[in-house]
Amino acid sequence: MSETPASPERSLSQRLDALPFTKKHAKLLTGSGLGWALDAMDVGLISFIIAALTQHWGITTGEAGLIASIGFLGMAIGASLGGLLADRFGRRQVFALTLLIYGLATGASALVGGIAALLVLRFLVGLGLGAELPVASTYVSEFAPARIRGRLIVILEAFWAVGWTAAAVIGYFVVPASEDGWRWAFALGAIPAVYALVVRWGLPESPRWLAGRGRVAEAERIVAEFEAAAAGPVADGAASGVGAGAGVAPGPVAAPAGGADQAVASAAAPAAPAAAPIAASAGGRLAGLWAREFRGRTLSIWVVWFCVNFAYYGAFIWIPSILVDAGFSLVRSFGFTLIITLAQLPGYAVAAWLIEKWGRRPTLSVFLVGSAASAVVFGTADTETAIVAAGMALSFFNLGAWGALYAVTPEIYPTSLRGTGAGWAAGVGRIASIVAPLLVPVMLVGIGTAFTFAVFAAFFVIAAAATWGLVDRRGQALDDR
Template identity: 75%
Template sequence: MANTALPSRSSLAERLDVLPFTRRHLRLLTGSGLGWALDAMDVGLISFILAALTQQWGLTKGEAGWIASVGFIGMAIGATLGGLLADRFGRRQVFALTLLVYGIATGASALVGGLAALLVLRFLVGLGLGAELPVASTYVSEFAPARIRGRLIVVLEAFWALGWTAAAVIGFLVIPASDDGWRWAFALGAIPAVYALFVRWRMPESPRWLASRGRIAEADRIVSAFEADAGVGGAPAIRKEPASRAIAVTARARLATLWNPEFRLRTLCLWAVWLGVNFAYYGAFIWIPSILVDAGFDLVRSFGFTLIITLAQLPGYAVAAWLIEVWGRRVTLSVFLLGSAVSAVIFGTATTEGAIIAAGMALSFFNLGAWGALYAVTPEIYPTSLRGTGAGWAAGVGRIASIVAPLSVPVLLLAGGAPLLFAVFGVCFLGAAAAAWGLVDRGGQALDDR
C-alpha cells in the first residue's frame, strides 16, 4: 500500500531552507518586487507633485504637509491591519487586495479638482500600500533558502529604488511639462498596478503559513513544485501533523504575544528603529524637491538634482545585500544608519551644487541600504504564527513617525533652517542605530516555525 502520510511542518521548513535559488524563487521575488516598486513610485511622485501643486494651487507649507501625511496615516493603519489579515487569511490574498485598493485610488487621484478630494484619495492609497510592504517581506522570507534569506530581502527592498527612480524620471520629464503634468503622473502610477495584480494572483501561498493553519497537503504540493524546478527529490513522507497543532489564534492574542517576556525587548527595539528611520527618511526625501525650490533652484533644476540623488539608492542596496550575509543583520543595519546620520548633517550644511548632490547621494546610499537591512531582519525575529503581525505592527508604528515628519519639516525649517532640520534627522538615525543592537540576528539560521 502506498504511504499516504503527510510531511510534518518541520520537514517542510527544512526542505524550503536547503533549496537552491530557482526560477520559481525569481518569479516570486519579482512579483513581490513589483508591488514594492509601486509603493516607492507613489511616495516618490508625491514629493514632486507637492512642489508643483504648491505653485499651482497656492498651497501653504502646512497644507502640502498634510497631503503627504494623510497618505502615511493610511499606511500606518494599512500596515497594522495588513499584518493581522495576513496571519489570519494568508499572504497572497492580502497582496491582491492591497494592490486593488491602491490602483483604484491612484487612478482617481488624477481626476481631483481640489484639496479635500485629494486628501481622501491619498488616505486610501496609503491604506493599500501600507498593508503591502510588511506582508511582502514576510512572504518572501518564508520562501527564501536560509543561507541567502537576508540577501533576497534586501534585493526585494531594492525594488524601492527602481520605483523611486521611476518617480524621479516622471517628475523630471512629465510634471513640469504642463499644468496637468501632475495628473498624468498619477495616471502613470496606476497603470502598473493592473499588471502587478495579475502577477500576484499567479503566485503561490506561503507553505509555512499553510502548514501553520493545518493545511499540510497544500503546503507539500507547493514545496514539491519548487523542488521539481530545482531538480531535487522531495523529502520522504513523515507522519501527519496532528490537527490540534493548527490552532486559530485571535488577533488580540497575537498582539499580546508580541509583548511577552520572550519577544518584549526585540519588539521594543524594532519599533524604535522603525520610528527613527521613518521620521528621518520621509521627512528628508518627501521635502527635498521643495527645499531645493525654496533654496532658489527652479522646478526643473531641483527635480534634476533629486533624480541624481535618487540614483545612489541602487548601489546602497547592492552593498547592503552583500554585507548582510557577511557582517550580519545588526552590524550592517547599524553601520548604514551611522552613515545616514553623518550624511544628513553634511547635507543640511551644504551650500554649493556639488556639495548638495554629493551629500544627497551619500544620504540615499546609506539610508536605503539601512532600509534593506531593516526589512531583512524584521520578519526573521518572530515565529511564523506571529510573523505577519510582528512585521505589520512594526511598520505601522513606524508610519506614525512618517505622519509626523512631513508636518514637522515646516516648523523645523522656520526654527533653524536646513541645518537644524537635518541635524534632527541625524539624531533619529543615531537613535535607530543604537536600538538595532537589541534585535535578534538570525542570519543563515532556519526561521522559527512555531
C-alpha cells in the first residue's frame, strides 16, 4: 500500500476532528465522567441528608435551605475561578485539584457534630465541585471529533444520572438505616474521589490548550498518540458501549491512510500555526466575553444557565422533603425519588441522538419546553401514580436539557476563552442555585406547591427563548483562537 505524505498544512485541530472514536477517547470520557458522577452524587445526597437531619437534629426549614445554598455558593465561586485557572494552568491540572478539595471536605463532613462545621465543609465541597463541571466539558470538547462532539458531551453529562442514581440508592438504603446513616453517606461519597483523582492524573492535557500556550511539541505528541490508537483496532467495544448508553454510536471514520506508520508520520509533520489567542491574561479573558463578537452569546448563555439552575435545583433539591411533607414516610419518599431519578438516563439518550440530528439550539429549547410542561403537571399531581409519572417526565426533559446545555456552552467560545466562558456561565447559574433552595421554602408556604412549580416552568420557558441567541456549531470545528 502506498503511503501519502502528511500535509504540512494539516492543523492539530483538523487532525483531532478527523479521528474516529478510539479507546483513548473512551478512557478520557470515562475518567472525566467519574468526576461528573461524583458531583451529581454529592448534590443528590445532600437532598436526602437534609431530609434526615430535619428528623434527627430537628433543624428548621431555614437551616436546611442554608445547608443547601452554602454548597452552591462555593460552586458559584469555584466555577468562576475554575474556568480562569483552566485557561491559565491547563484543564487536567484543575481537574485534579477540584477532586482533591472535594474528597477531603466530603470525608470530613461525615465527622461533624453541628451545623456550623457542616456549613464550612459544604462550602469547601462546593468550591471543588463548582470548578469541576465546566472544566470537564471544556476538556472533553477539545478532544472530541467535530461530527460527534455534541453527542460525547451529552454522554459525559449522562454520568450525572449515574451519580444521582447512586445518591438515590444510598439515600434509600443507607441514610434511613440509622441516626448515623447520613454520616455513612458522606463517607461513601468521599471514597470514589480518591479513585477518580488517580484516573484523572492518567489523562493527557488538552493539545488545543497546549498549542495555544506555545507548547506545540507536547501537543503534537498527544495528537500522535491518538492517531496511533486510531490506526490500530478502533475501540469498538468502548465506542459502541458508550454510544449504546446514549442510544447511538459514533459513526466510523477511516483512520489516517497508511495505518500506524502513517499516523506517526502525520503527527511528525509540522502543523499549521495555532491561531493567535484572543486574550492571554485573566482580565483580558473576562473582557473578551463581552467583546462585540461574543457579548450576545455571553448574555444568552448566562440567562439560560441562571434559569435552568433556578428551576432544576429549586425542584430537585426539595422533592424528597416535599414528598415527606405530603405525608409519605422518609423511606417511601426516597423510593419515589429513586424511581424519578432513573428517568434521567433515557432523557440523556434522546438528547444525545437529537443534538447531532437537529442541532444544539432546537434540541435544547425543545427539552426546556418539555421541562416547563412537566413542572406544571408535577405541581398539580395529587396521586402516587401522577406524582411519579410527572416527576419522571420532569427528570427526563430537564436532564436532557442539561446535556444539551453542557454541549453548546464550550463551543460558543474560542480556545483562549473557552474555560473562562464556560466557567463564568456556570458561575452565574450557581447564583440561581444559591437563591432557589432558600426561596423555595418561602414559596411553598406562601403560594403552595402548584404555583411554586409554575414559577419553575416560567424559568424554563425563559431559558428556552434565550437559547436562540446562541450560535449552533453542530459538525463545525472549534474556534482555536
